[in-house]
Amino acid sequence: MASPLYKHTLIYMFGRIGPALLNLIATAIFTRMVAPTEYAVLVLSVAAAQLGSAGLFQWLRMSVLRYAVGDDAPKVIGTITRLYLLQGAVCVGLMLILCFILPLFHLPWLVSITCGIMILAQSWFDYTQELQRAALQPIRYSLSFGARGLLALIIGSAGAYLTGSGFVLVLCVATAYFIAPVPFMGAMFGRPDFSRDPELTRRIVMYGLPLGAALLLNNVGVMADRFIVAYILGAEAAGLYGPTVELGRQSIFTLLQSVTLASYPLAIRALKNHGAAAAIDQMARNFGFLMIIALPSAAGLAIMRGEIAQIMLGPLFRATAEQLFPLVALSTLLLSLNTFYFIQGNQLGENTRGQAAVAAIAAIATLALNFLFIPMWGLWGAAIAAIGSQAISLASSIIISRRSFPLPVPLRHIIRPGAATIVMAFTLMVVQHFWPGTAILRTLCLFALAGVSYAGAVLLFDAGDMRQLAFRAIRRKS
Template identity: 35%
Template sequence: MLLRHSALYTLARGLPGLINFAALAVYTRLLAPDEYGRYALVIAAVGLANAVLFQWLNLGLLRYLARYRDCKPRFLSTLAAGYLMVVLLSAMVGLVLWGIWPEPEMRSLIGLGILFLWAQALFDAHLQMTASQLTPQRYGLLAITKALTSLTLGSILAWWGFGATGVLWGLTGGLILAIVIWAREEWRHLSPYYVDKELMGQLISYGLPLTATFALTFVVSSSDRLLLGWLQGSHSAGLYAVGYDLPHQILGVLMMVVHLAAYPLAVHALEQEGWGAAQVQLKKNAIGLLCIALPATVGLILLAPNIAQVVLGIEFRKAAVALSFWIAMASFLAGIKAYYFDLAFQLGQRTLAQVWIALVAATINLILNLWLIPKLGIMGAAYGTACAYLSALVLSVILGRRYFKLPIPGYESLKIIVATLAMGLALWPLLSLKGFTGLGVQILVGMVSYGLFVLVFNIAGSRTLLFNRLFLERRII
């Protein structure tokens, strides 16, 4: 089931990921670094607000919807009540910020940022619902509609000269359209009479510690560009944002594909079959995550110069190549932590412990950024981010075992490392290739060489599965 759901989520997240990748290429050609910097700063601020205000609802939905599937209207009505309370709170905060913000250009973006925040939170809730219900097809329709509409609207408005404001309107429009088309039916049975105070308390007790964790984690992932904007201006923030987003988006999509398929299966196994079944499923999840993430990280590092040349506008390429190793490594560490080792706290329902880990990582990141950015600029921000994620991963591995012991597939991991090294050796003679055709050749060689070694080593039973499928087809014929 994991392989089937991963394949479906590869389409569901992969196609939007390609569209978002195309958006990065388009926006770096339509926006100057300072305009892209303002856009990136708004995205970072909205992301932080989303993590602080709304994530506890989405996390509670993902964790408990399977448990309350027989009384879904009560569960969703309670969830909607929580969403509306947070919308009112964020509206008041937005009005205060609009009244006191000194810079006119950024003040004009506050109202749009609040609208974008509400749409993003509601869209995220629908994505979590489809993932929890094991419906990757609906997930894909939501994500593809949003990504394609956002790119189309944002590109047109940016080309017409609306700059960062146009791109943000495009993103907001894409979110709203996707919700209206594909998700409105989910809420037709809502009623204020179904709101359950006890259930709301359960969502709060589970989600608020995770909200603090997500907010602090967001400090690690986005405070660097906010500090760059403060200390060195929107130009540096724009260069860093592109250099960060290029590898982070690719790795994030690939690792999230596995997580979206794997986590609901682990929760279902734990809730329906017990601890032993969950351990079996979690081992499969770990192998699948590493099998995708490690070769992708190495490939991004090796091919960074050609990827930047093909994808990015000329003003952004040099910075992106310089950042590629550190951001790719930081993204890999962050994904392994968030999508596997943090599950110990969530499955063990001890989410408060994650707050302390995130607090340590955020503190390290802030201290290093304040120290290194004035000296090293964007590279200082990258060093601080990588150190923060490494410390968070180590703490998550050590502390998580107290609450829920996760299996570590050591032998399979070793085989994945060897297969990745073989891929790197196959790519090495091709690193001088340039341009779109050269990048296509590099990617093809990397995928084929890695895939062959996956089969040779029978990683995750791939060779056995392939031979069984071929044998079955021959019998049918």
Template identity: 30%
Template sequence: MLLRHTLYYFTARGLPGLVNFAALAVFTRLLAPEEFGRYALVLAGVGLANVIFFQWLRLVLARFYQANRSCREQYLGGIFALFLSVAVPVTGAGLVLALAWPDPLWQGLLLLSVALLLTQAWFELNLSLAQASIEPVRYGKLSGTKAVVAITLGGSLAWLGLGATAPVVGLVAAHLISFLAFGWFAWRGVKPALPGSDTLKSQLGYGLPLTVTFALSWVVSGSDRLLIAWLLDERSVGVYAAGYDLAFQTLMLVLTIINTAAFPLAVKALERGGGPAAKRQLGENGQLIFVAAIAGGCGFVALAPQVVEIVIGTEFRSDALAIFPWVVFACAIAGIKAFHFDLAFQLGVASRWLVLTGAAAALSNLALNMLLIPGFGILGAAWATLAAFVISALLSAVLGLRVFDMPPLGPMIGRALVIGGFSGGVAWLAAGQFTSVWSGLVSGLLAGTVVGLAACWLLNVAGVRARLQQRFSG
């Protein structure tokens, strides 16, 4: 079931991810580095506000939807009411901040940021509903429509010369259109009504510690852009964001696809079979996460020169390539932490411990950024990010064992390192046989993928060999 659902979500999230990949290529060619830097700062600020005010609702929906499926409309009515209760004051505060801002350019961007925050938060809540309902087709329709509209409209406006405003407007419209096309009917018959005090207390007890955790995670992944803008300039933010987003978002997309399919299965196993069943499911899930993170990271680094030249605009390339390997492995560590180690706290309903791991990462990241950016520029920010994720992952792994019975790490790490070494090495060798950038990328990607899949078969990752043998023998 895990592999089948992963394939479903690979289509549902992978195709929109390719469109977002193309969007990076479009915007780094149509926007100047300083304009792309302003756009990146908008996304960073909206991301922080989204995490602080709305992330907990998505987590509550994903964790407890299965347990409340017998009273679905009542449960969603509570989620809807809580969303409105948060959205109204947040909108008012955002408008006041935007209108009081002294810089006319940033005043307009802040007004758009308020609209982006609300539409993005509601859109992501609908994605969580589709995921919790185990509806990958609807998930894919929502994601795909949003991605296509965002690049089409945003790219057109950027071509017309609207600068940093263009991609923001494209995103706002994309969220609205995708919901109207494929999301609204999931809320038919749902009337907003705040949940009872006991229910609300349990939801807040689960969601708020995770909100603090994700806010602290944002400090690691997003505050570097604000610090670069403060310590350097907006142009440096633009070139850093281009390289960071290409490396981090592409690998994280693969890991998120796996987790999107895997997490509901772990929750379902826990609800129906208890801790032992959840541990078995986590063993399969974790093996897939480790292999994708480490092998994918090795392959991505091996093909970095080709990927950067194809995707990133000329003005961004040299700086993007310098930070690329560091960000790739930071992403691999971050994905393993978020999609494996942290699940101990979510399934064990002990999310308060995540605050400690997030605080350690955030504090170390801020300190290292302040220390390294003045001397090493954006490369120092990449080093700080990698170090912070390593610290938080180690802490999460150790503390998680006290909360939930997790599967052993040795087989996961061993298989992932073997597969990553072989697939990454073969990809690098194959790509080096060609002078053409496209030929090198395609040959390296194909060779690395074939070797990686063969290694997964031989090492029986997530039980793939046993399942296929059973299926074909039957």
């Protein structure tokens, strides 16, 4: 069962890496074209889009996958579409109300407009993506992601270059979200049945709302710090903090998401076909492969913080990124272990209440620690609060998941990739010391050296059983 894990992970990784690279390029360009104060508009709008989409719309997306199957699909899609339009009207109403509330918290009312537009754009794009998944159209699904990233890069760069306005930048990015799925819609909607079905509507609401609450709390635990920074420290601080945290998290998350997209279905299949013992064995292998990628990714971000900031961010953003990247790397590592492993224990054990409890604990910890630490230490406080809240969330997730489906934590899957990561880190720091500077050639050489040294150490220590897998592949070739 190990072979499908590595094979499927590579497939998902290549499917995700293109759009992720476009997003990284967009960050590098936008932070060079707009000031931190203007970039804060995009930071807050994207954060609001994540929160608003989770709270208002994401439960409907999950209902698409659950119910839009077979002969009932047209009626289900029609019902969910009507609910989507209703939630869209709620979003517009909240946007207008916030126009009067935000000035009381020293935030411009225009932020409400940009946030509302971005929420609607994000929810529209996500809905079309779920319809494509339900219709088993993975190629169109992937192409929509790529088109969104490319259009956001092109249109956003043009708007930022011509105006330097954060409001215009948000409108450009939102436009990309709206139009990207259109060329790939095809027969995605089929012939939806918009006739009223109260029983179906009730079933969808009862299924989706609890999940929506858990997802909203989970996003509060991850995204609320942007708004608290803006409230306490001002828009410029939020503009500096947002791209630093997002760049750090996404550079690690993209790789780990590829792992979980491939590994978690294998665990579900093992549980269904062979029982809990087989699922636990598969989850142990999943954990090993997760650690092989998570540990060096976090260490690389912390050690090469100066090189990464030099390439990926504008001059005004680099000093903040260099200071915060090590803290962001640690908080992202904790978040990744929770999101891509321990939360799955609640899912395998069908303990959705436990998952909601973990999300609530994370949200409370995030709000409390940010309001405590940011006034004391500024952006450092926000980064430290992220570490504290993610540590609390991870601990609660481990405790709660053990009651429903205990997950293994093999020490060899921590020690071996940890030792390989130490070898890579030591090699990088030695070369950085004897070869100072910021030249592009030096940075590329450091990336290559990191990959070669880590790969060699992984084979040396047999981290994740990779040496055995390599020998097996060589024997098969021979």
